[in-house]
Amino acid sequence: MPDLSTAQWRKSSYSGNSGGNCLEAACNFPGLVAVRDSKNPSGPVLVFTSHEWDAFTGAMKSGHFS
Numbered sequence: 269m270p271d272l273s274t275a276q277w278r279k280s281s282y283s284g285n286s287g288g289n290c291l292e293a294a295c296n297f298p299g300l301v302a303v304r305d306s307k308n309p310s311g312p313v314l315v316f317t318s319h320e321w322d323a324f325t326g327a328m329k330s331g332h333f334s
Contacts, residue, residue: 270297
């Protein structure tokens with residue numbers, strides 16, 4: 269698990285400004301992507317390998333979860 273105190277979080281470009289379902293990701297860890305709920309920044313964090321994250325976002329873009 270990376271030291272998340274050094275995470276550089278950014279909000280998803282798909283997140284709106286209404287305070288709803290927002291996701292933040294930190295990609296500044298070699299080979300890893302950390303993901304959290306922006307409404308609960310001190311809450312749990314999921315950490316994926318870059319390969320897992322690419323597979324997930326690719327499936328989303330292809331409509332696999334629609």
